[in-house]
Amino acid sequence: MIRPALVIIGSALGTKEKKDEVQKIASVLEMVHLASLVHDDILDGAKTRRGIPTLYSVAGPRQAVLAGDYLLSKAMSLVEGEEGDLHASAVANAFGRLCESELDQDAGEGDFLISSSTYIRRIAGKTAALFALSAYSGAAVTGAPKHLQYRLHRIGYLLGIAFQIQDDILDYTGDKKTLGKEIGQDVRIGIPTYPLIAALQEEKRRGGERLYTLVKDKRRPTKKESRQIVSLAIEYGGVERAVSLVNTYIARAMDDIGKLGNSLVESQLISLYEKLSARRN
Ligand code: FPP
Ligand code: MG
Numbered sequence: 001m002i003r004p005a006l007v008i009i010g011s012a013l014g015t016k017e018k019k020d021e022v023q024k025i026a027s028v029l030e031m032v033h034l035a036s037l038v039h040d041d042i043l044d045g046a047k048t049r050r051g052i053p054t055l056y057s058v059a060g061p062r063q064a065v066l067a068g069d070y071l072l073s074k075a076m077s078l079v080e081g082e083e084g085d086l087h088a089s090a091v092a093n094a095f096g097r098l099c100e101s102e103l104d105q106d107a108g109e110g111d112f113l114i115s116s117s118t119y120i121r122r123i124a125g126k127t128a129a130l131f132a133l134s135a136y137s138g139a140a141v142t143g144a145p146k147h148l149q150y151r152l153h154r155i156g157y158l159l160g161i162a163f164q165i166q167d168d169i170l171d172y173t174g175d176k177k178t179l180g181k182e183i184g185q186d187v188r189i190g191i192p193t194y195p196l197i198a199a200l201q202e203e204k205r206r207g208g209e210r211l212y213t214l215v216k217d218k219r220r221p222t223k224k225e226s227r228q229i230v231s232l233a234i235e236y237g238g239v240e241r242a243v244s245l246v247n248t249y250i251a252r253a254m255d256d257i258g259k260l261g262n263s264l265v266e267s268q269l270i271s272l273y274e275k276l277s278a279r280r281n
Protein backbone atom coordinates (compact mmCIF):
# COMPACT_ATOMS: atom_id res chain seq x y z
CA MET A 1 0.00 0.00 0.00
CA ILE A 2 2.92 2.36 -0.68
CA ARG A 3 1.10 4.20 -3.45
CA PRO A 4 -2.03 5.02 -1.39
CA ALA A 5 0.27 6.02 1.50
CA LEU A 6 2.01 8.52 -0.79
CA VAL A 7 -1.35 9.94 -1.94
CA ILE A 8 -2.59 10.39 1.63
CA ILE A 9 0.67 11.85 2.95
CA GLY A 10 0.83 14.37 0.09
CA SER A 11 -2.79 15.42 0.61
CA ALA A 12 -1.82 17.10 3.90
CA LEU A 13 -0.11 19.86 1.88
CA GLY A 14 -3.40 20.93 0.33
CA THR A 15 -5.76 23.64 1.49
CA LYS A 16 -9.06 21.97 0.69
CA GLU A 17 -10.75 19.24 2.72
CA LYS A 18 -11.21 16.44 0.14
CA LYS A 19 -11.13 13.22 2.16
CA ASP A 20 -13.38 11.14 -0.11
CA GLU A 21 -11.66 12.28 -3.29
CA VAL A 22 -8.23 11.55 -1.81
CA GLN A 23 -9.34 8.06 -0.75
CA LYS A 24 -10.75 7.47 -4.20
CA ILE A 25 -7.55 8.31 -6.06
CA ALA A 26 -5.53 6.33 -3.49
CA SER A 27 -7.73 3.30 -4.21
CA VAL A 28 -7.47 3.80 -7.97
CA LEU A 29 -3.68 3.78 -7.82
CA GLU A 30 -3.52 0.65 -5.65
CA MET A 31 -5.99 -1.17 -7.93
CA VAL A 32 -4.01 -0.24 -11.03
CA HIS A 33 -0.84 -1.39 -9.33
CA LEU A 34 -2.51 -4.69 -8.44
CA ALA A 35 -3.77 -5.12 -12.03
CA SER A 36 -0.26 -4.44 -13.33
CA LEU A 37 1.14 -7.13 -11.00
CA VAL A 38 -1.47 -9.65 -12.15
CA HIS A 39 -0.34 -8.99 -15.73
CA ASP A 40 3.33 -8.86 -14.76
CA ASP A 41 3.15 -12.33 -13.21
CA ILE A 42 1.86 -13.70 -16.51
CA LEU A 43 4.68 -12.02 -18.44
CA ASP A 44 7.28 -13.25 -15.94
CA GLY A 45 5.72 -16.72 -15.53
CA ALA A 46 5.80 -16.10 -11.76
CA LYS A 47 4.41 -18.88 -9.57
CA THR A 48 4.27 -17.03 -6.25
CA ARG A 49 3.95 -13.46 -5.01
CA ARG A 50 3.82 -12.27 -1.41
CA GLY A 51 4.20 -15.90 -0.39
CA ILE A 52 1.05 -17.17 -2.10
CA PRO A 53 0.40 -18.67 -5.56
CA THR A 54 -0.19 -16.05 -8.25
CA LEU A 55 -3.52 -15.79 -10.02
CA TYR A 56 -1.69 -16.79 -13.18
CA SER A 57 -0.46 -20.05 -11.64
CA VAL A 58 -3.86 -20.90 -10.14
CA ALA A 59 -6.25 -19.85 -12.91
CA GLY A 60 -4.01 -19.76 -15.98
CA PRO A 61 -2.99 -16.88 -18.25
CA ARG A 62 -6.34 -16.32 -19.94
CA GLN A 63 -8.31 -15.85 -16.70
CA ALA A 64 -5.49 -13.81 -15.22
CA VAL A 65 -5.37 -11.41 -18.20
CA LEU A 66 -9.10 -10.90 -17.95
CA ALA A 67 -9.07 -10.48 -14.17
CA GLY A 68 -6.32 -7.85 -14.51
CA ASP A 69 -8.33 -6.07 -17.21
CA TYR A 70 -11.44 -6.19 -15.05
CA LEU A 71 -9.60 -4.68 -12.09
CA LEU A 72 -8.24 -1.96 -14.36
CA SER A 73 -11.71 -1.17 -15.70
CA LYS A 74 -13.09 -0.92 -12.15
CA ALA A 75 -10.25 1.43 -11.21
CA MET A 76 -10.77 3.62 -14.27
CA SER A 77 -14.49 3.89 -13.62
CA LEU A 78 -13.60 5.81 -10.43
CA VAL A 79 -11.51 8.44 -12.25
CA GLU A 80 -13.32 11.72 -12.90
CA GLY A 81 -12.31 14.13 -15.68
CA GLU A 82 -10.92 16.60 -13.17
CA GLU A 83 -10.51 16.55 -9.39
CA GLY A 84 -8.95 19.74 -8.08
CA ASP A 85 -5.70 20.12 -10.06
CA LEU A 86 -5.62 16.43 -10.93
CA HIS A 87 -6.67 15.70 -14.51
CA ALA A 88 -7.65 12.25 -15.73
CA SER A 89 -5.04 12.65 -18.49
CA ALA A 90 -2.24 12.68 -15.85
CA VAL A 91 -3.51 9.32 -14.62
CA ALA A 92 -3.82 7.92 -18.15
CA ASN A 93 -0.31 9.13 -19.04
CA ALA A 94 1.27 7.34 -16.08
CA PHE A 95 -0.53 4.10 -17.02
CA GLY A 96 0.71 4.54 -20.55
CA ARG A 97 4.29 4.84 -19.28
CA LEU A 98 3.85 1.60 -17.33
CA CYS A 99 2.82 -0.22 -20.48
CA GLU A 100 5.51 1.37 -22.68
CA SER A 101 8.24 0.32 -20.27
CA GLU A 102 6.93 -3.22 -20.01
CA LEU A 103 6.79 -3.40 -23.81
CA ASP A 104 10.36 -2.13 -24.01
CA GLN A 105 11.57 -4.60 -21.37
CA ASP A 106 9.75 -7.45 -23.08
CA ALA A 107 11.14 -6.55 -26.50
CA GLY A 108 14.64 -6.52 -25.01
CA GLU A 109 14.25 -9.86 -23.22
CA GLY A 110 17.47 -11.85 -23.33
CA ASP A 111 19.59 -8.81 -24.16
CA PHE A 112 21.73 -8.40 -21.06
CA LEU A 113 24.07 -5.86 -22.57
CA ILE A 114 22.03 -2.73 -21.98
CA SER A 115 23.30 0.59 -20.66
CA SER A 116 22.52 2.01 -17.22
CA SER A 117 20.43 4.72 -18.84
CA THR A 118 18.25 2.19 -20.67
CA TYR A 119 17.72 0.42 -17.35
CA ILE A 120 16.83 3.67 -15.54
CA ARG A 121 14.45 4.66 -18.34
CA ARG A 122 12.68 1.30 -18.01
CA ILE A 123 12.28 1.44 -14.25
CA ALA A 124 11.25 5.08 -14.46
CA GLY A 125 8.30 3.98 -16.56
CA LYS A 126 7.39 0.74 -14.90
CA THR A 127 7.68 1.88 -11.27
CA ALA A 128 8.64 5.52 -10.75
CA ALA A 129 5.82 6.90 -12.94
CA LEU A 130 3.18 5.48 -10.61
CA PHE A 131 5.09 6.53 -7.46
CA ALA A 132 5.41 10.06 -8.87
CA LEU A 133 1.73 10.19 -9.78
CA SER A 134 0.80 8.92 -6.30
CA ALA A 135 2.87 11.49 -4.46
CA TYR A 136 1.55 14.26 -6.71
CA SER A 137 -2.12 13.23 -6.71
CA GLY A 138 -2.98 13.83 -3.06
CA ALA A 139 -1.51 17.34 -3.22
CA ALA A 140 -3.12 18.08 -6.60
CA VAL A 141 -6.59 16.96 -5.50
CA THR A 142 -6.45 19.10 -2.35
CA GLY A 143 -5.13 22.17 -4.18
CA ALA A 144 -1.67 22.42 -2.63
CA PRO A 145 0.58 25.18 -4.04
CA LYS A 146 1.79 24.17 -7.50
CA HIS A 147 5.50 24.16 -6.61
CA LEU A 148 4.78 21.66 -3.82
CA GLN A 149 2.76 19.45 -6.17
CA TYR A 150 5.74 19.33 -8.55
CA ARG A 151 8.20 18.75 -5.71
CA LEU A 152 6.12 15.81 -4.48
CA HIS A 153 6.02 14.46 -8.03
CA ARG A 154 9.83 14.50 -8.09
CA ILE A 155 10.06 12.93 -4.61
CA GLY A 156 7.75 10.12 -5.75
CA TYR A 157 9.85 9.63 -8.86
CA LEU A 158 13.13 9.44 -6.89
CA LEU A 159 11.65 7.08 -4.27
CA GLY A 160 10.20 4.94 -7.06
CA ILE A 161 13.56 4.55 -8.80
CA ALA A 162 15.22 3.71 -5.45
CA PHE A 163 12.45 1.22 -4.64
CA GLN A 164 12.78 -0.62 -7.97
CA ILE A 165 16.58 -0.84 -7.79
CA GLN A 166 16.19 -2.24 -4.29
CA ASP A 167 13.59 -4.72 -5.56
CA ASP A 168 16.06 -5.76 -8.24
CA ILE A 169 18.82 -6.16 -5.63
CA LEU A 170 16.56 -8.47 -3.60
CA ASP A 171 16.27 -10.69 -6.66
CA TYR A 172 20.02 -11.27 -6.26
CA THR A 173 20.38 -11.38 -2.51
CA GLY A 174 16.92 -12.10 -1.07
CA ASP A 175 15.60 -15.19 0.58
CA LYS A 176 12.69 -16.97 -1.13
CA LYS A 177 10.85 -17.51 2.15
CA THR A 178 10.90 -13.91 3.37
CA LEU A 179 10.62 -12.48 -0.13
CA GLY A 180 7.53 -14.55 -0.93
CA LYS A 181 8.64 -15.03 -4.53
CA GLU A 182 11.35 -16.90 -6.43
CA ILE A 183 14.77 -15.25 -6.43
CA GLY A 184 17.19 -15.14 -9.35
CA GLN A 185 14.17 -14.89 -11.64
CA ASP A 186 15.23 -11.77 -13.51
CA VAL A 187 18.29 -13.43 -15.00
CA ARG A 188 16.35 -16.63 -15.63
CA ILE A 189 13.77 -14.81 -17.73
CA GLY A 190 16.30 -12.65 -19.55
CA ILE A 191 15.89 -9.36 -17.72
CA PRO A 192 19.05 -7.35 -17.00
CA THR A 193 18.93 -5.22 -13.85
CA TYR A 194 21.44 -2.90 -12.21
CA PRO A 195 23.51 -5.43 -10.20
CA LEU A 196 24.34 -7.21 -13.47
CA ILE A 197 24.83 -4.04 -15.52
CA ALA A 198 27.23 -2.65 -12.89
CA ALA A 199 29.07 -5.99 -12.62
CA LEU A 200 29.57 -6.12 -16.40
CA GLN A 201 30.99 -2.59 -16.31
CA GLU A 202 33.35 -3.57 -13.50
CA GLU A 203 34.47 -6.72 -15.31
CA LYS A 204 35.22 -4.72 -18.44
CA ARG A 205 37.23 -2.24 -16.36
CA ARG A 206 39.28 -5.13 -14.99
CA GLY A 207 39.76 -6.56 -18.48
CA GLY A 208 37.88 -9.81 -17.78
CA GLU A 209 35.18 -11.51 -19.81
CA ARG A 210 33.80 -14.46 -17.84
CA LEU A 211 30.48 -12.78 -17.08
CA TYR A 212 30.31 -11.17 -20.52
CA THR A 213 30.77 -14.56 -22.18
CA LEU A 214 27.95 -16.03 -20.12
CA VAL A 215 25.42 -13.32 -21.00
CA LYS A 216 26.21 -12.37 -24.58
CA ASP A 217 23.85 -13.82 -27.19
CA LYS A 218 21.76 -15.52 -24.50
CA ARG A 219 18.02 -15.37 -24.57
CA ARG A 220 17.13 -17.49 -21.56
CA PRO A 221 20.07 -18.84 -19.59
CA THR A 222 19.71 -22.30 -18.08
CA LYS A 223 19.27 -22.68 -14.31
CA LYS A 224 22.95 -23.49 -13.92
CA GLU A 225 24.04 -20.53 -16.08
CA SER A 226 21.71 -18.23 -14.16
CA ARG A 227 23.28 -19.28 -10.88
CA GLN A 228 26.74 -18.59 -12.33
CA ILE A 229 25.65 -15.19 -13.65
CA VAL A 230 24.16 -14.21 -10.27
CA SER A 231 27.22 -15.28 -8.31
CA LEU A 232 29.63 -13.56 -10.71
CA ALA A 233 27.57 -10.37 -10.59
CA ILE A 234 27.82 -10.47 -6.79
CA GLU A 235 31.56 -11.25 -6.98
CA TYR A 236 32.16 -8.18 -9.17
CA GLY A 237 30.46 -5.97 -6.60
CA GLY A 238 27.27 -5.42 -8.63
CA VAL A 239 25.11 -5.45 -5.51
CA GLU A 240 27.27 -2.91 -3.64
CA ARG A 241 27.20 -0.60 -6.64
CA ALA A 242 23.44 -0.98 -6.88
CA VAL A 243 23.12 -0.12 -3.18
CA SER A 244 25.17 3.01 -3.68
CA LEU A 245 22.99 4.00 -6.64
CA VAL A 246 19.91 3.56 -4.41
CA ASN A 247 21.56 5.85 -1.87
CA THR A 248 22.12 8.62 -4.42
CA TYR A 249 18.42 8.60 -5.32
CA ILE A 250 17.43 8.53 -1.66
CA ALA A 251 19.74 11.45 -0.90
CA ARG A 252 18.11 13.48 -3.68
CA ALA A 253 14.64 12.54 -2.40
CA MET A 254 15.62 13.53 1.16
CA ASP A 255 16.89 16.87 -0.08
CA ASP A 256 13.51 17.61 -1.68
CA ILE A 257 11.60 16.24 1.33
CA GLY A 258 13.51 18.69 3.53
CA LYS A 259 12.25 21.56 1.36
CA LEU A 260 8.55 20.79 1.66
CA GLY A 261 8.19 23.10 4.64
CA ASN A 262 5.80 20.82 6.51
CA SER A 263 7.31 18.80 9.33
CA LEU A 264 4.45 16.28 9.52
CA VAL A 265 4.62 15.44 5.82
CA GLU A 266 8.42 15.34 5.98
CA SER A 267 8.45 12.92 8.91
CA GLN A 268 5.79 10.70 7.34
CA LEU A 269 7.72 10.48 4.08
CA ILE A 270 10.93 9.69 5.94
CA SER A 271 9.21 7.00 7.97
CA LEU A 272 7.72 5.52 4.78
CA TYR A 273 11.19 5.47 3.25
CA GLU A 274 12.62 3.81 6.40
CA LYS A 275 10.01 1.06 6.17
CA LEU A 276 10.83 0.57 2.51
CA SER A 277 14.54 0.39 3.03
CA ALA A 278 14.15 -2.21 5.78
CA ARG A 279 11.89 -4.37 3.64
CA ARG A 280 12.85 -7.87 2.72
CA ASN A 281 9.87 -8.49 0.46
C1 FPP B 1 6.83 -5.48 -11.48
O1 FPP B 1 8.13 -5.53 -11.93
C2 FPP B 1 5.94 -4.84 -12.52
C3 FPP B 1 5.64 -3.54 -12.65
C4 FPP B 1 6.17 -2.56 -11.68
C5 FPP B 1 4.76 -2.99 -13.74
C6 FPP B 1 4.04 -4.01 -14.60
C7 FPP B 1 3.25 -3.34 -15.69
C8 FPP B 1 2.59 -3.99 -16.66
C9 FPP B 1 2.58 -5.49 -16.76
C10 FPP B 1 1.85 -3.22 -17.70
C11 FPP B 1 0.36 -3.41 -17.58
C12 FPP B 1 -0.20 -2.29 -16.83
C13 FPP B 1 -1.46 -2.18 -16.36
C14 FPP B 1 -1.91 -0.87 -15.83
C15 FPP B 1 -2.43 -3.32 -16.34
P1 FPP B 1 9.08 -6.75 -11.61
O2 FPP B 1 8.70 -7.93 -12.43
O3 FPP B 1 10.47 -6.24 -11.76
O4 FPP B 1 8.83 -6.99 -10.07
P2 FPP B 1 8.41 -8.32 -9.31
O5 FPP B 1 9.71 -8.97 -8.97
O6 FPP B 1 7.68 -7.86 -8.08
O7 FPP B 1 7.57 -9.15 -10.21
MG1 MG C 1 7.69 -9.67 -12.11
